[in-house]
Amino acid sequence: MVESRSFSELRKVLEDMNPADIAEQMAEIEDDKSLVIVFRLLPKEQAAEVFAYLEPEEQQRIVGRISDRELANIVNEMFVDDAVDFTEEMPANIVKRVLQSADPDTRKAINQLLKYPENSAGSLMTTELLRFKSEWTVAAALNYVRRCCGELASITYAFVTDESRHLSGVVSLKEVLAEDDDRLISEIMDDDVIYATTTEDQADVAERFKKYDVVSMPVVDGEMRLVGLITIDDVVDVMEEETTEDIYKMAAMAPIEDSYMSTSVFTLAKKRVVWLLVLMVSATFTGLIITKFEDMLKTVAILTSFIPMLMDTSGNAGSQASVSVIRALVLGEVHFSSILRVIWKEFRVSIIVGICVAIVNFARIIVCYYIGMYPVGEGQSIFLVAGVVSLTLMLAVICAKFVGCTLPLLADKVKLDPALMASPMITTIVDAVSLLVYFGIASLILIK
Amino acid sequence: MVESRSFSELRKVLEDMNPADIAEQMAEIEDDKSLVIVFRLLPKEQAAEVFAYLEPEEQQRIVGRISDRELANIVNEMFVDDAVDFTEEMPANIVKRVLQSADPDTRKAINQLLKYPENSAGSLMTTELLRFKSEWTVAAALNYVRRCCGELASITYAFVTDESRHLSGVVSLKEVLAEDDDRLISEIMDDDVIYATTTEDQADVAERFKKYDVVSMPVVDGEMRLVGLITIDDVVDVMEEETTEDIYKMAAMAPIEDSYMSTSVFTLAKKRVVWLLVLMVSATFTGLIITKFEDMLKTVAILTSFIPMLMDTSGNAGSQASVSVIRALVLGEVHFSSILRVIWKEFRVSIIVGICVAIVNFARIIVCYYIGMYPVGEGQSIFLVAGVVSLTLMLAVICAKFVGCTLPLLADKVKLDPALMASPMITTIVDAVSLLVYFGIASLILIK
Numbered sequence: 001m002v003e004s005r006s007f008s009e010l011r012k013v014l015e016d017m018n019p020a021d022i023a024e025q026m027a028e029i030e031d032d033k034s035l036v037i038v039f040r041l042l043p044k045e046q047a048a049e050v051f052a053y054l055e056p057e058e059q060q061r062i063v064g065r066i067s068d069r070e071l072a073n074i075v076n077e078m079f080v081d082d083a084v085d086f087t088e089e090m091p092a093n094i095v096k097r098v099l100q101s102a103d104p105d106t107r108k109a110i111n112q113l114l115k116y117p118e119n120s121a122g123s124l125m126t127t128e129l130l131r132f133k134s135e136w137t138v139a140a141a142l143n144y145v146r147r148c149c150g151e152l153a154s155i156t157y158a159f160v161t162d163e164s165r166h167l168s169g170v171v172s173l174k175e176v177l178a179e180d181d182d183r184l185i186s187e188i189m190d191d192d193v194i195y196a197t198t199t200e201d202q203a204d205v206a207e208r209f210k211k212y213d214v215v216s217m218p219v220v221d222g223e224m225r226l227v228g229l230i231t232i233d234d235v236v237d238v239m240e241e242e243t244t245e246d247i248y249k250m251a252a253m254a255p256i257e258d259s260y261m262s263t264s265v266f267t268l269a270k271k272r273v274v275w276l277l278v279l280m281v282s283a284t285f286t287g288l289i290i291t292k293f294e295d296m297l298k299t300v301a302i303l304t305s306f307i308p309m310l311m312d313t314s315g316n317a318g319s320q321a322s323v324s325v326i327r328a329l330v331l332g333e334v335h336f337s338s339i340l341r342v343i344w345k346e347f348r349v350s351i352i353v354g355i356c357v358a359i360v361n362f363a364r365i366i367v368c369y370y371i372g373m374y375p376v377g378e379g380q381s382i383f384l385v386a387g388v389v390s391l392t393l394m395l396a397v398i399c400a401k402f403v404g405c406t407l408p409l410l411a412d413k414v415k416l417d418p419a420l421m422a423s424p425m426i427t428t429i430v431d432a433v434s435l436l437v438y439f440g441i442a443s444l445i446l447i448k
Numbered sequence: 449m450v451e452s453r454s455f456s457e458l459r460k461v462l463e464d465m466n467p468a469d470i471a472e473q474m475a476e477i478e479d480d481k482s483l484v485i486v487f488r489l490l491p492k493e494q495a496a497e498v499f500a501y502l503e504p505e506e507q508q509r510i511v512g513r514i515s516d517r518e519l520a521n522i523v524n525e526m527f528v529d530d531a532v533d534f535t536e537e538m539p540a541n542i543v544k545r546v547l548q549s550a551d552p553d554t555r556k557a558i559n560q561l562l563k564y565p566e567n568s569a570g571s572l573m574t575t576e577l578l579r580f581k582s583e584w585t586v587a588a589a590l591n592y593v594r595r596c597c598g599e600l601a602s603i604t605y606a607f608v609t610d611e612s613r614h615l616s617g618v619v620s621l622k623e624v625l626a627e628d629d630d631r632l633i634s635e636i637m638d639d640d641v642i643y644a645t646t647t648e649d650q651a652d653v654a655e656r657f658k659k660y661d662v663v664s665m666p667v668v669d670g671e672m673r674l675v676g677l678i679t680i681d682d683v684v685d686v687m688e689e690e691t692t693e694d695i696y697k698m699a700a701m702a703p704i705e706d707s708y709m710s711t712s713v714f715t716l717a718k719k720r721v722v723w724l725l726v727l728m729v730s731a732t733f734t735g736l737i738i739t740k741f742e743d744m745l746k747t748v749a750i751l752t753s754f755i756p757m758l759m760d761t762s763g764n765a766g767s768q769a770s771v772s773v774i775r776a777l778v779l780g781e782v783h784f785s786s787i788l789r790v791i792w793k794e795f796r797v798s799i800i801v802g803i804c805v806a807i808v809n810f811a812r813i814i815v816c817y818y819i820g821m822y823p824v825g826e827g828q829s830i831f832l833v834a835g836v837v838s839l840t841l842m843l844a845v846i847c848a849k850f851v852g853c854t855l856p857l858l859a860d861k862v863k864l865d866p867a868l869m870a871s872p873m874i875t876t877i878v879d880a881v882s883l884l885v886y887f888g889i890a891s892l893i894l895i896k
Contacts (some may be wrong), residue, residue: 020660036736149622156604174597212468213681232662232680242693249830251734251771252764260776269800275809283757290753305738309731316700316872323699328708334755352717424764431756
């Protein structure tokens with residue numbers, strides 16, 4: 001439509017669309033000029049909303065081509081927390097333009113929020129919240145809501161402060177509406193408020209949202225003065241970031257700050273190479289073990305061919321246990337105190353799993369032998385070899401599950417991130433263990 | 449306090465506590481009798497709230513020891529969606545007791561919600577929502593809210609229906625409050641509503657919550673009649689479940705339904721053994737490759753000792769790429785259409801990472817040799833061996849990253865779950881590839 005210059009039709013289509021959908025479509029316009037044309041067709045209020053949904057990349061493309069007046073309109077229309085998010089992502093010269101063009105109140109609010117450290121509760125909150133004084137009546141409060149609510153992000157809860165702006169209670173608008181006009185707010189409010197402090201880490205705040213099942217949380221400063229509000233939609237984003245971090249750590253990577261596609265190749269490489277090197281160097285031990293048993297491998301050559309299978313299976317078994325326990329730790333389902341119950345549980349699981357895997361493996365080796373896939377050295381019975389491999393497999397699975405479930409709990413106990421004890425770390429440890437078991441059993445049974 | 453029978457003090461302490469905290473404390477009481485004593489001390493309304501926060505295990509312990517009248521009180525006080533969650537977790541005999549003791553309205557609502565398939569939008573919703581008729585004035589609507597809001601879970605948004613109960617719009621209470629008394633709801637409502645249908649999968653609904661950044665979503669039946677409401681706090685739980693499922697699949701486990709601790713040993717074993725067997729059997733290929741090159745391994749025995757390190761490092765490198773891409777797919781950051789950009793990105797990352805790893809590995813082997821850790825066979829230069837291993841390592845890392853980033857995208861394209869293409873699957877494939885590369889290079893360089 002931009003190409004055919006049918007602007008009035010386009011404007012009509014846009015008016016009926018949801019801002020999130022418009023933002024998604026706009027991200028696909030590659031030509032900067034067309035992008036700005038579409039953006040200018042949006043009515044003022046909708047433009048600010050769509051702008052908040054755009055990715056930083058597109059925001060920057062638009063800001064580069066619009067006037068200071070247009071920029072001012074967008075920033076003043078946006079909710080303060082969205083404006084702050086946007087400002088944080090922009091390069092210094094654009095930040096300067098944004099702050100110059102915003103109106104004084106907005107500028108003050110943005111500046112205040114930009115002060116808080118990244119990932120703190122303060123950086124997550126908005127300052128536009130519904131505030132009641134405890135001495136107000138229901139009628140006065142409702143009157144206040146009707147006058148001021150246009151500017152507020154949410155009026156589901158009102159936060160009550162005393163004369164020195166200290167947070168003293170919370171009341172839902174629902175409760176206020178259900179009460180008689182002449183009751184006092186102080187009588188109906190709940191003075192047991194779940195709150196956050198500005199300097200607290202956002203991950204801790206997200207935890208508390210989940211624990212108490214709340215949809216918004218007031219933020220106070222060091223002196224218990226009410227300064228802002230965090231709503232659950234911002235917390236959902238934080239939770240997603242935290243999960244991504246956990247998943248990255250579990251796959252032996254340092255977490256990235258931005259999305260995968262917008263992270264540079266060099267940054268990605270840097271985030272990945274450190275753990276790869278650590279794990280590679282620690283694999284020196286497995287190499288040493290093999291070197292020690294070199295003579296046996298020369299005598300019973302077929303043993304070598306089972307090394308990858310043994311390593312992979314025990315590694316997988318170990319990471320199943322570790323990932324289960326890490327996730328349960330994150331969700332608060334287990335704690336260090338239940339370590340014995342976890343070990344006992346994993347022990348029984350590993351017996352069942354170990355026996356199944358060993359039986360199938362035994363059968364597989366015999367079948368492969370009879371269809372001629374393995375050359376067995378003279379004097380070696382295939383049943384004996386299959387027995388050694390399967391017995392090792394069972395013991396390795398049991399050891400792997402034990403290591404896999406214990407290490408994350410120990411890491412948590414000594415305040416290390418349990419996610420670091422996931423698959424790659426467990427695999428490296430379990431490899432060494434299963435090789436030792438393998439060669440131990442093999443020298444007992446096969447070598448006389 | 450229960451032991452010292454100081455009940456009135458305990459009641460005072462409990463009254464000031466948050467329901468979520470009480471539930472947490474109660475879960476630690478091991479004696480059933482004391483548990484019920486504490487529960488009975490709670491005032492009626494608080495009791496229902498605390499009950500909703502308890503784990504199914506504790507809920508069952510309490511229900512087993514209270515009268516039908518007490519049970520009825522709890523169920524009638526709870527929000528319908530909480531009552532349904534509770535009913536779904538209980539064994540059949542308790543469900544019967546619950547339904548018999550609930551009052552007719554509650555029973556009807558519970559029965560209706562229990563009908564919807566598990567994990568559908570219908571099973572997630574509550575029926576207690578704020579409903580306006582489009583022909584109402586602002587004054588009439590506000591009047592209605594003041595009369596009825598006590599029973600509703602949320603009054604942040606009102607959903608507007610026409611005379612045949614079809615969903616026709618949405619309006620926030622904030623907007624209603626800001627308008628003059630005589631305006632019509634139909635004039636101020638937004639008729640572009642983001643809604644869910646009862647039979648839709650809850651994961652899709654959660655997606656839409658994130659995309660449109662909404663805090664609640666109306667649910668309609670097949671004929672667009674408004675039947676319920678999903679609020680973001682329920683969606684947060686769904687998102688967490690989905691993430692747990694993804695993480696389990698990435699670690700080669702079938703997802704479990706309940707928490708780790710409340711899942712039986714047998715179920716855990718069943719969920720884990722299938723993938724373990726599949727991956728074990730597919731490791732037959734790596735065994736075959738090794739058997740093929742047995743003679744070479746006998747001649748240059750030291751080559752065997754590097755197999756675990758090569759397999760682990762390339763496996764880790766591959767799972768780094770696959771996990772990054774899987775997470776980006778889940779977050780909607782990449783799609784199949786960008787497969788070439790992803791491959792090009794991972795290729796450059798793998799060159800950097802591969803070279804770093806190869807250099808460190810070369811140095812490590814030389815150092816280990818000079819401190820006497822490796823016995824090198826006659827006629828073999830340690831530099832040649834280190835060169836073969838390091839070159840293999842670099843190529844294996846590049847292959848691993850390629851396989852790791854391509855498979856999840858292909859899986860997504862053919863509507864398989866990309867999470868199944870994570871570490872264990874990638875490791876098995878990459879093992880075979882790196883062994884082939886290893887023996888290929890070794891026979892070219894070391895064996896004349």
